[in-house]
Amino acid sequence: MSGSNELIPVPDGEFTFTWSEFREIAALIHGEAGIVLSEGKVNLVYSRLAKRLRAIGLRSFREYCELLKSKSGNDERQAMISAITTNVTRFFRESHHFDFLRESVFPSLVSRARSGERVRLWSAGCSSGEEPYSIAMTLLAMMPDALSHDILILATDIDPEMIKRGKAATYTQSQAAGIPDEFRAIGLEKGRGGPDVRISECVRALIRFNELNLLGAWPMKGQFDVIFCRNVVIYFDEETQDEIWGRFAGMMPDGAFLCIGHSERVPVDRHPFELVAQTAYRKRGN
DSSP states (O other): OOOTTOBOOOSSOSSOOBHHHHHHHHHHHHHHHOBOOOGGGHHHHHHHHHHHHHHHTOSOHHHHHHHHHSGGGHHHHHHHHHHHSOOOOOTTOSTHHHHHIIIIIHHHHHHHHHTTOOEEEEEETOTTTHHHHHHHHHHHHHOTTGGGSSEEEEEEESOHHHHHHHHHTEEEHHHHTTSOHHHHHHHBOTTOOSSEEEBOHHHHTTEEEEEOOTTSOOOOOSOOSEEEEOSSGGGBOHHHHHHHHHHHHHTSOTTOEEEEOTTOOOOTTTSSEEEEETTEEEEOOO
């Protein structure tokens, strides 16, 4: 482990950065968002937060640490998490999950919805919205009258900027290229000029975006039939992951489904889930 006051040899040298300051920042990020930053991430932390120092006119990381710890540092702590968080996403990412929804999950949920039952899905860590919109397009392709029934997709993320982008529902042609042809008529507005595309109103109407820190309180009262939480807990330590898996289980009825990222695993010996498809789990009954 590097010495506390030892300077870190950063790429541009614009700001001095010590191991002590790195560990203070890493501890704050872990406490706020559950994200674990090893010493191997030091250059990433420096490069992303140096932009914050320039933006708010600070001269050193020591000043930045003091701001983060102060009563007036709430907004900057959020900005720090936004800067550190990697928001890598795209439409229909890990397409096997959407095949699984279409083939194994939605037939039953559509039947239940048409019989008057409530159906809820949750995209936890939705980033800029591509994931929940992909879920909604998949559902509407099977159930064009979904808006006439009690169906809702909750989309949450810790980053308010990502929630803002998701609500805007506007993407570049390059971002929208990942939407398969079979979903484009359902998912995209027709006759829109300009370089960008917008998600169609019927898809947008199925989704509610809200800011949510998975480590904080979850205000939702009902349970979820499907939860997507992909490539999120990989940044957490094992204890925090266990806490999240347990809380998800408590928000799901028996037989509900949990889809996670390709590098993640739910320890089924400690949690009431069984693996039923590639990185897709079903909650076991008692």
